[in-house]
Amino acid sequence: MSDIASSVYVRRDLLAERPAPVKTTGFVGLVRTRLLNSPTNILITIVSALLLWFTIVPSVKFLFVDAVWTGTDRTACLTENGACWPYIQAKLPQLIYGFYPEAERWRVDLTFFLAAVLLVPMLIPRLPAKGLNASLFFFAFPVVSFFLLLGGGITGFGLSWTAGLLQLFDDSIIGAGQVLLNLSKTSAIAPLLWVLGNLIVLVGTAIYWLIFPLTWLRDQLEGTGQSVWTDFAITTAAVSLISFVMGGGVRTGWRPLASTIVTFIAIAIVIKLMGLDHGGLPVVQTRLWGGLLVTLVVSVAGIVTSLPIGIALALGRRSTIPLIRIFSIAFIEFWRGVPLITVLFFATYMLPLFLPGNFTVDGLVRALIGIALFTGAYQAENVRGGLAAIPRGQGEAAAALGLSWWKTTSLIVLPQALRHVIPNLVNSFISLFKDTSLVSIVALFDLLGSLRASFADPKWSAPSTLFTGFAFAGIIYFLFCFGMSRYSLFVENRLNAHRRN
Amino acid sequence: MTDSIVKITGLNKWYGEFHVLRDIDLEVHKGERIVICGPSGSGKSTLIRCINALEEFQEGEIVVDGIELGPNLKHVDAVRREVGMVFQSFNLFPHLTVLDNCTLAPIWVRNIPKRDAEATAMKFLERVKIPHQANKFPGQMSGGQQQRVAIARALTMNPKVMLFDEPTSALDPEMVKEVLDTMVDLAEEGMTMLVVTHEMGFAREVANRVVFMDAGQIIEANTPNEFFAAPQHARTKLFLSQILR
Numbered sequence: 246m247s248d249i250a251s252s253v254y255v256r257r258d259l260l261a262e263r264p265a266p267v268k269t270t271g272f273v274g275l276v277r278t279r280l281l282n283s284p285t286n287i288l289i290t291i292v293s294a295l296l297l298w299f300t301i302v303p304s305v306k307f308l309f310v311d312a313v314w315t316g317t318d319r320t321a322c323l324t325e326n327g328a329c330w331p332y333i334q335a336k337l338p339q340l341i342y343g344f345y346p347e348a349e350r351w352r353v354d355l356t357f358f359l360a361a362v363l364l365v366p367m368l369i370p371r372l373p374a375k376g377l378n379a380s381l382f383f384f385a386f387p388v389v390s391f392f393l394l395l396g397g398g399i400t401g402f403g404l405s406w407t408a409g410l411l412q413l414f415d416d417s418i419i420g421a422g423q424v425l426l427n428l429s430k431t432s433a434i435a436p437l438l439w440v441l442g443n444l445i446v447l448v449g450t451a452i453y454w455l456i457f458p459l460t461w462l463r464d465q466l467e468g469t470g471q472s473v474w475t476d477f478a479i480t481t482a483a484v485s486l487i488s489f490v491m492g493g494g495v496r497t498g499w500r501p502l503a504s505t506i507v508t509f510i511a512i513a514i515v516i517k518l519m520g521l522d523h524g525g526l527p528v529v530q531t532r533l534w535g536g537l538l539v540t541l542v543v544s545v546a547g548i549v550t551s552l553p554i555g556i557a558l559a560l561g562r563r564s565t566i567p568l569i570r571i572f573s574i575a576f577i578e579f580w581r582g583v584p585l586i587t588v589l590f591f592a593t594y595m596l597p598l599f600l601p602g603n604f605t606v607d608g609l610v611r612a613l614i615g616i617a618l619f620t621g622a623y624q625a626e627n628v629r630g631g632l633a634a635i636p637r638g639q640g641e642a643a644a645a646l647g648l649s650w651w652k653t654t655s656l657i658v659l660p661q662a663l664r665h666v667i668p669n670l671v672n673s674f675i676s677l678f679k680d681t682s683l684v685s686i687v688a689l690f691d692l693l694g695s696l697r698a699s700f701a702d703p704k705w706s707a708p709s710t711l712f713t714g715f716a717f718a719g720i721i722y723f724l725f726c727f728g729m730s731r732y733s734l735f736v737e738n739r740l741n742a743h744r745r746n
Numbered sequence: 747m748t749d750s751i752v753k754i755t756g757l758n759k760w761y762g763e764f765h766v767l768r769d770i771d772l773e774v775h776k777g778e779r780i781v782i783c784g785p786s787g788s789g790k791s792t793l794i795r796c797i798n799a800l801e802e803f804q805e806g807e808i809v810v811d812g813i814e815l816g817p818n819l820k821h822v823d824a825v826r827r828e829v830g831m832v833f834q835s836f837n838l839f840p841h842l843t844v845l846d847n848c849t850l851a852p853i854w855v856r857n858i859p860k861r862d863a864e865a866t867a868m869k870f871l872e873r874v875k876i877p878h879q880a881n882k883f884p885g886q887m888s889g890g891q892q893q894r895v896a897i898a899r900a901l902t903m904n905p906k907v908m909l910f911d912e913p914t915s916a917l918d919p920e921m922v923k924e925v926l927d928t929m930v931d932l933a934e935e936g937m938t939m940l941v942v943t944h945e946m947g948f949a950r951e952v953a954n955r956v957v958f959m960d961a962g963q964i965i966e967a968n969t970p971n972e973f974f975a976a977p978q979h980a981r982t983k984l985f986l987s988q989i990l991r
Contacts, residue, residue, distance in 0.1 A: 641800055642837035646851035646903060647827040656854065661841050743841050743883035 343535010398525030403480030422446035531609035535690035555624025580622035631662030671733035757806035784959035830900030890921030
């Protein structure tokens with residue numbers, strides 16, 4: 246009762262009007278509470294404002310206000326202090342295609358178009374058919390773009406390739422045996438070398454007879470005019486049969502069989518469309534490639550191949566099998582220990598000296614392999630960091646359910662490990678993208694290399710061309726890297742949905 | 747009796763020089779519920795982890811449902827398919843939903859079509875009373891719920907034996923009951939269970955036999971009534987006097 250009595254209230258004196266409190270919201274409020282709320286912050290604000298003033302204002306002035314927008318040669322850019330955009334306009338084809346022949350540049354455009362058409366739907370999670378999309382991008386697209394960009398055709402198919410590969414393998418075995426036999430004539434341990442050499446030659450000869458039906462068939466096919474299509478038919482039949490049997494035979498093998506046949510029909514259509522069976526498109530040597538084309542080819546190939554390499558090495562480094570572990574550690578430490586420039590230099594100028602005489606690898610491919618292995622070693626350590634973050638109980642729980650090591654790794658451990666290290670992985674991708682500019686020291690003209698080559702043109706020699714060119718290249722690099730960075734943030738948020746409550 | 751489902755004979759295990767398990771002989775019959783207790787470090791977890799080969803051992807033999815598991819750990823996968831395990835720290839897969847946690851093994855180990863696996867998983871989730879949480883991630887659930895999902899996940903493989911490695915030790919006191927209730931239900935349905943636990947009430951209520959371990963060996967094994975009322979060995983008496991107040 247007393248509660249109610251004490252809550253009885255009658256106002257005695259009325260309150261006077263007061264001014265509104267200091268604003269804490271809106272722009273003014275923000276300035277007051279965040280920027281100017283203490284002497285230190287006032288100082289920092291002033292310094293920052295000055296910094297912005299001294300960087301942004303001149304940049305805008307250079308890029309837009311003082312810039313020259315039209316012109317046909319250097320005379321237009323001599324008078325002003327701003328960027329010389331007509332120069333970029335005139336050199337744009339060179340910056341994108343390098344020395345790729347003008348008549349064939351549609352092939353590059355088509356490749357870019359195909360890449361975009363396949364990549365964009367893959368990056369948008371809402372769109373369906375991710376499996377088909379990914380297999381097209383990771384398997385079909387590289388092959389198609391190879392024949393599109395480089396040109397050339399094929400003289401055989403699966404059967405000829407298998408026969409050729411086996412023959413190469415066998416030849417090198419016999420070759421090794423012969424070398425040993427030759428050595429045995431002069432060496433101190435002659436009998437041992439002689440026995441070993443003869444043994445290897447014997448094995449090689451045995452393999453020769455083992456694969457003889459295959460090579461014989463290949464030679465017969467090459468005799469006929471329609472070698473590609475006959476070979477194609479044989480390969481299709483063989484692979485279909487294998488997938489049918491592996492898929493479970495009459496009981497469950499029909500689906501794999503159907504998908505194999507559809508795949509081969511698609512391959513046939515591509516071969517026919519590009520005329521690969523009789524020569525294909527005119528060959529454009531990779532030394533003519535250049536500009537953004539080389540930058541994108543090297544970086545996309547590097548990104549796509551370095552991650553699997555990194556995962557394999559990281560798993561290898563944690564393996565319980567000593568040989569695999571030692572190999573992985575040695576590989577990672579070697580590639581991380583040498584600078585990329587050394588790797589590229591070695592791959593380009595020294596490797597040909599070590600390879601057998603008739604065996605050449607294209608210069609671009611050599612640089613590509615170098616970059617992929619180099620980044621792969623870094624990715625391996627990133628992935629290993631993620632693997633180390635997965636509690637042992639996860640693997641134990643999966644094993645207790647009866648999952649094999651491969652399934653435990655690919656379904657439980659890796660998906661979690663990779664999610665932990667997305668920022669690090671993308672970090673490496675971004676640095677790979679920028680490191681592609683190093684290929685210009687091994688005579689490959691990427692975006693930056695083409696740009697520097699274009700500086701030599703006297704027609705556009707003006708004080709501002711250098712700055713304009715580098716500003717343009719910087720903007721291009723920034724757009725790609727920023728895109729990767731933002732997309733990785735998006736993926737990270739999406740995949741880590743389970744960590745939010 | 748011939749219906750033994752787990753038979754351990756002469757099991758010995760060393761961690762380096764440390765002799766963790768010494769001459770363990772234990773036979774578990776079909777439908778039997780065994781509670782293993784003992785002070786920490788007595789080797790009880792190690793013992794049940796040997797049964798599904800999460801730990802290797804140096805001497806002895808374990809036969810699970812007729813499948814022989816020797817020191818060389820042959821037939822590991824076959825044994826693991828028949829043995830379900832529930833861990834102290836749940837070990838649910840945090841990147842998969844509750845339903846996916848429960849369908850993963852049936853799909854990838856038993857090759858059951860996804861739809862059937864999901865139906866089975868829902869059935870077991872209903873049995874542990876969390877079907878409405880099937881699409882949540884483990885991180886969004888309480889410890890007790892997570893442990894019940896872990897039980898359901900093990901059951902989806904239709905195991906012949908269930909191993910529980912201190913299933914309630916990592917739980918808040920309030921959640922212990924819901925997990926124990928689930929285990930009691932399971933016991934009443936006739937599941938063969940080996941439970942490492944300190945829940946003596948559960949042992950009294952459910953177990954056919956209580957096994958007391960210390961220093962890597964079985965000190966005493968008896969029916970719960972005998973075990974709690976009249977422990978024989980001095981070590982058992984000391985242990986019981988310390989945990990039962």
